[in-house]
Amino acid sequence: MTLELWQLFGVAVAYLAILFLLAWLAERGYLPEAIARHPLTCTLSLGVYATSWTFYGSVGFAHDSGFNFLTIYIGVTIAFLLAPILLDPILRLVREYQLTSVADLFAFRYPGRLTGLVVTLFMLIGILPYLSLQIHALTQSVEVLTREPAHDLLALVFCAMLIVFAILFGARHISPREKHSGLVVAIAFESAVKLIALLAVGAFAIFGVFGGFGAMDEWAQRNPEALGNLFEPISQGPWLALTLLAFAAGFLLPRQFHMAFTENLDPQGLRTAGWLFPAFLLALNLPIVPILWAGLAMDIPGDPDFFVLSITLDHAPAWLPVLTFIGGISAASAMMIVSTIALAAMCLNHLILPARFLSPRPEPHLYRWILWGKRALIALIILAGYGFYRVIVHHEGLVQLGLVSFVAVAQLLPGVAGVLFWSRATRAGFIAGLLAGALVWFVMLVLPLIADSAALSGDLPLSALLDPVSGDIWTAATFWTLALNTGFFVVGSLLTQPTEGEQRAAAACTEQRVTPLAGRVEATSPGDFERNLSRLLGATAARTEVRKALDELGMSRHELRPAELRLLRERIERNLSGLVGPVLAQVIVDDRLRLAHRSHVALADGIRFMEERLADSRDALRGAMAQLQSLQRYHRDVLQELPIGVCSVAPDGEIVLWNRAMEELSGVSRQEAAGKPLQSLPAPWNEVLARFARASERRRQKEPIPSQEHAERRVNLHKAWIANPRQGDAQDSGSLVLLVEDRTDVETLEAELRHSERLASIGRFAAGLAHEVGNPLTGIDSLAQNLPYDDTPKAREAASKAIREQTARISAIVESLLAFAHSGRKQSSTREAVNLHELVEEVIRLIRLGQKEKNVRFYNETSTTTEVQGDAQQLGQVFVNLLSNALDASGPEQAVGVRERSTGDEVIIDIIDEGSGLDPDHIEQAFDPFFTTKPVGWGTGLGLSLSHAIVSDHGGTITLAPNQPHGTIATVRLPYSPSRGGDA
Amino acid sequence: METPGTEPKSGGGLDRVILLLLFALFLFASPFMSWWANAELAWYWPFLLWGLLIALVAIERSVRPGSDDA
Numbered sequence A: 001m002t003l004e005l006w007q008l009f010g011v012a013v014a015y016l017a018i019l020f021l022l023a024w025l026a027e028r029g030y031l032p033e034a035i036a037r038h039p040l041t042c043t044l045s046l047g048v049y050a051t052s053w054t055f056y057g058s059v060g061f062a063h064d065s066g067f068n069f070l071t072i073y074i075g076v077t078i079a080f081l082l083a084p085i086l087l088d089p090i091l092r093l094v095r096e097y098q099l100t101s102v103a104d105l106f107a108f109r110y111p112g113r114l115t116g117l118v119v120t121l122f123m124l125i126g127i128l129p130y131l132s133l134q135i136h137a138l139t140q141s142v143e144v145l146t147r148e149p150a151h152d153l154l155a156l157v158f159c160a161m162l163i164v165f166a167i168l169f170g171a172r173h174i175s176p177r178e179k180h181s182g183l184v185v186a187i188a189f190e191s192a193v194k195l196i197a198l199l200a201v202g203a204f205a206i207f208g209v210f211g212g213f214g215a216m217d218e219w220a221q222r223n224p225e226a227l228g229n230l231f232e233p234i235s236q237g238p239w240l241a242l243t244l245l246a247f248a249a250g251f252l253l254p255r256q257f258h259m260a261f262t263e264n265l266d267p268q269g270l271r272t273a274g275w276l277f278p279a280f281l282l283a284l285n286l287p288i289v290p291i292l293w294a295g296l297a298m299d300i301p302g303d304p305d306f307f308v309l310s311i312t313l314d315h316a317p318a319w320l321p322v323l324t325f326i327g328g329i330s331a332a333s334a335m336m337i338v339s340t341i342a343l344a345a346m347c348l349n350h351l352i353l354p355a356r357f358l359s360p361r362p363e364p365h366l367y368r369w370i371l372w373g374k375r376a377l378i379a380l381i382i383l384a385g386y387g388f389y390r391v392i393v394h395h396e397g398l399v400q401l402g403l404v405s406f407v408a409v410a411q412l413l414p415g416v417a418g419v420l421f422w423s424r425a426t427r428a429g430f431i432a433g434l435l436a437g438a439l440v441w442f443v444m445l446v447l448p449l450i451a452d453s454a455a456l457s458g459d460l461p462l463s464a465l466l467d468p469v470s471g472d473i474w475t476a477a478t479f480w481t482l483a484l485n486t487g488f489f490v491v492g493s494l495l496t497q498p499t500e501g502e503q504r505a506a507a508a509c510t511e512q513r514v515t516p517l518a519g520r521v522e523a524t525s526p527g528d529f530e531r532n533l534s535r536l537l538g539a540t541a542a543r544t545e546v547r548k549a550l551d552e553l554g555m556s557r558h559e560l561r562p563a564e565l566r567l568l569r570e571r572i573e574r575n576l577s578g579l580v581g582p583v584l585a586q587v588i589v590d591d592r593l594r595l596a597h598r599s600h601v602a603l604a605d606g607i608r609f610m611e612e613r614l615a616d617s618r619d620a621l622r623g624a625m626a627q628l629q630s631l632q633r634y635h636r637d638v639l640q641e642l643p644i645g646v647c648s649v650a651p652d653g654e655i656v657l658w659n660r661a662m663e664e665l666s667g668v669s670r671q672e673a674a675g676k677p678l679q680s681l682p683a684p685w686n687e688v689l690a691r692f693a694r695a696s697e698r699r700r701q702k703e704p705i706p707s708q709e710h711a712e713r714r715v716n717l718h719k720a721w722i723a724n725p726r727q728g729d730a731q732d733s734g735s736l737v738l739l740v741e742d743r744t745d746v747e748t749l750e751a752e753l754r755h756s757e758r759l760a761s762i763g764r765f766a767a768g769l770a771h772e773v774g775n776p777l778t779g780i781d782s783l784a785q786n787l788p789y790d791d792t793p794k795a796r797e798a799a800s801k802a803i804r805e806q807t808a809r810i811s812a813i814v815e816s817l818l819a820f821a822h823s824g825r826k827q828s829s830t831r832e833a834v835n836l837h838e839l840v841e842e843v844i845r846l847i848r849l850g851q852k853e854k855n856v857r858f859y860n861e862t863s864t865t866t867e868v869q870g871d872a873q874q875l876g877q878v879f880v881n882l883l884s885n886a887l888d889a890s891g892p893e894q895a896v897g898v899r900e901r902s903t904g905d906e907v908i909i910d911i912i913d914e915g916s917g918l919d920p921d922h923i924e925q926a927f928d929p930f931f932t933t934k935p936v937g938w939g940t941g942l943g944l945s946l947s948h949a950i951v952s953d954h955g956g957t958i959t960l961a962p963n964q965p966h967g968t969i970a971t972v973r974l975p976y977s978p979s980r981g982g983d984a
Numbered sequence B: 001m002e003t004p005g006t007e008p009k010s011g012g013g014l015d016r017v018i019l020l021l022l023f024a025l026f027l028f029a030s031p032f033m034s035w036w037a038n039a040e041l042a043w044y045w046p047f048l049l050w051g052l053l054i055a056l057v058a059i060e061r062s063v064r065p066g067s068d069d070a
Helices: A005-027 A033-037 A039-049 A054-079 A083-096 A102-109 A113-146 A152-170 A181-210 A213-220 A224-236 A239-252 A254-262 A267-285 A290-299 A304-316 A319-357 A366-391 A396-412 A413-420 A427-450 A460-464 A473-495 A500-511 A528-538 A539-553 A562-580 A582-592 A609-618 A623-641 A660-666 A685-694 A742-791 A793-821 A836-849 A872-889 A941-951 B014-028 B031-037 B047-065
Strands: A645-649 A653-658 A697-707 A714-720 A735-742 A830-837 A857-861 A867-870 A895-902 A907-911 A959-963 A967-975
Touching: A005 A113, A005 A152, A005 A181, A005 A319, A033 A039, A039 A181, A039 A254, A039 A267, A039 A319, A054 A083, A054 A113, A054 A181, A054 A224, A054 A239, A054 A267, A054 A290, A054 A304, A054 A319, A054 A396, A054 B014, A054 B047, A083 A102, A083 A239, A083 A254, A083 A267, A083 A500, A083 B014, A102 A113, A102 A254, A102 A319, A102 A413, A102 A500, A102 A582, A113 A304, A113 A319, A113 A366, A113 A396, A113 A427, A113 A582, A152 A181, A152 A319, A152 A366, A181 A213, A181 A267, A181 A290, A181 A304, A181 A413, A213 A224, A213 A290, A224 A290, A224 B031, A239 A254, A239 A396, A239 A413, A239 A473, A254 A319, A267 B047, A290 A304, A304 A319, A319 A366, A319 A562, A319 A582, A366 A539, A396 A427, A396 A473, A413 A427, A413 A500, A460 A685, A528 A539, A528 A562, A528 A582, A539 A562, A562 A582, A609 A685, A645 A660, A653 A959, A660 A735, A685 A714, A685 A735, A685 A867, A714 A742, A714 A941, A735 A857, A742 A793, A742 A836, A742 A872, A742 A941, A793 A836, A830 A836, A830 A872, A836 A857, A836 A872, A836 A895, A867 A872, A867 A967, A872 A895, A872 A907, A872 A941, A872 A967, A941 A959, A941 A967, B014 B031, B014 B047, B031 B047
Parallel strands: A857 A895
Antiparallel strands: A645 A653, A645 A735, A697 A714, A714 A735, A830 A867, A895 A907, A907 A967, A959 A967
């Protein structure tokens, strides 16, 4: 059967039209999203690996090299077997840092324009022969089907249609975040078509040509050399070298990288593809041996590369050659489309855009420029492949051209080791290795191709020199290119020191640590970001990029917090990386969004982001990393749950930690506080905390916090500096930790206790009070009775005076009592200048009420001018307690007194008695709550304890010592009033 | 130090991946390969060995504690 050229042309156009329709349906959402994201679709889209080489060339390869043809797929199987340590980390990098191509990956790991440039040029040169191979296969297949030379126009029209398809469905979006689901679905469809066509031809070979498996086996037994030709080359041929080449090609070929990583819609798909893709390749190769044997059995003349087509021509159903032809188009078109899109992205990011950005004038329509630049490059690359096809005389088989590209791609393997495992690798080492490998590759494989020599059959003198034993060019080329490449890579890396950028990139690649974001951006608002970026990107792109990054981070357009702006800068860099490549993105951001010249890099700086990243990270953290994370979370939880408020401030003034107690105490949530400077907190906390942070003192007691909702709050403030081990002085570069202790409840309780103690004292004075008030009352009563009988004015005046004296005496007692028993349970004390002499007099007047029959002598030897700073009521309570104790310890007729001594800064007041004295063993315990030596019912045991608390609160001390020869001296030291009314 | 919330982690299935790699090398890059290449086996034997390797990878992936994101 012979097909006409116009028929094939029609079939090709119809098939590509179906492809367009399918891609359009997927892109527009008419196909369910689940189909595009299905692991099977992901797997089939990876089938772009199987090109015309597989579809047609495998049979020829099997004919020439036996089972060596399987290496091209077993190598890929091993690469996908290692997906958890090979592909998953690359996918993580690509998604996290918005990398779009294999050149981006290397430019990210080995930062610098040269890296991307070298990789791009090398890949371009390496892949062009491969593109030409696809066109060659198509025209050859047409020649086989029409049995006449193919017209060049066919190849040109085919290329034109691929250009249109690649532009429409592969360069639709500019951001790598927006995937081309149409492209993924179309490529998956093409893989399915390839598989179905090859399986159909295989089935025809077995059942149509041989008449079943049994007959095929019989043929094989009759022709033992056919089986021998399959197995024998395994141990003689380049099995290991080809497996290694395929291993590299499986994920480093630009088209594989593009479908596996750049267009990856769902990471789960890649995981399933780990076994499903090798299974697909296995199914694709199963028919190869039956097809080869069928061709041999039919004794078909011509190139075994096209047995796939030629065995179907004469005896197969009419649809089978057409289906096979469509399968061939699928294989060629998928490869060309995806390779071209991938190469276009590389060329744009590493050849065109760097040159464009050298111009100081901003690009007003950056997006449009990038999109059309990519589209123009797609057209140029496909046309270059066409030109290569026209220039190169294709004497070689399909496999040879493909393997030339495979050896080129394998030169990236040492670099990949540096990306994933060897953080000491440097850019100089990578480029030196790549250039060395590329040079050998060019000399051994490309020069002969260009010269159309017989080198690919292994006759080149150089190949004989390099591999004198087997003369196998592929083993020799693989060995020498990779040996020199690796040697230069390792030695070059060890001879050069990694730059800071390389170290950072290596750490990001090998996940050695989560790098904290350090430094402060000079731009102080998203508006500044837009203005700065617009000078390079143009106003529209700058605005769009800043707003997109803000939206992705969930930030407001009025965001001013330095830490948030730093995060925004990082996000913009990543997004720009997807747009213009990682190198340019870094250049733009470093140039336009500069970090402040001098910014502290502290341990605490960035902790919040590290925590957020760790919390958000869904990666499985392993081993020590996981332990570290648990430990870190444990410590953070301890701080979070502490019942005392903790607020940690980074050296640049941003709040890093704001725990739960702090939230409850202040009413300010962690989200509101984190990342802000102290001054930006809501009042009154901004003032209180910022002032204390600036102050030199390390603690502040009972700081009042005005509150509208509650009564005034009181807090104790403490602070400490935490040094950064990487830097010097803690106070200069370390973090500040503020502890805020709520004293309000304790203060209330203490006030209650003081009040109770006062009431208890009043109770003790009650009997004396009755006596003291009763005596004058009796006197007044007598005077009042006698008053009617006093007939002289002088006598009435004397009686009246006596009555007033007695009532004054009562009033004085009552006033003293009232002053002491003041009903207010005020929580805050009022500090004022208190005259010590008057205070002691007042107290002695009260104490006298409780002395009963003892007739103790009281004296007050304090200066009438001494003033102390304090709360008169609270200090009165202290003297009541101390003098009551002295009175209780004293016997009849003994003296109890108050004497004043002075030193430079404080007043020393001794309360002296001549009583029974205090057991020296009890002095230590005397100030403990509820400690008393008095009989039951005589004391609460709280008097001295409270007095101690009050005096401490006033900044003083209180001690007890024995008096000689009898009694006790209680010594109270108090600071002078600032007005210094005393005579000291 | 064992802290609350710390869970002992296994190798995350990495050991199984390494074992699979060793098995793949044993099948396709060792003297065993020379043996099966010269053992006059049926034509489909290389496919069977390859299929066996793929099946083991499939089993490994099905028991592998996967994370949501790569």
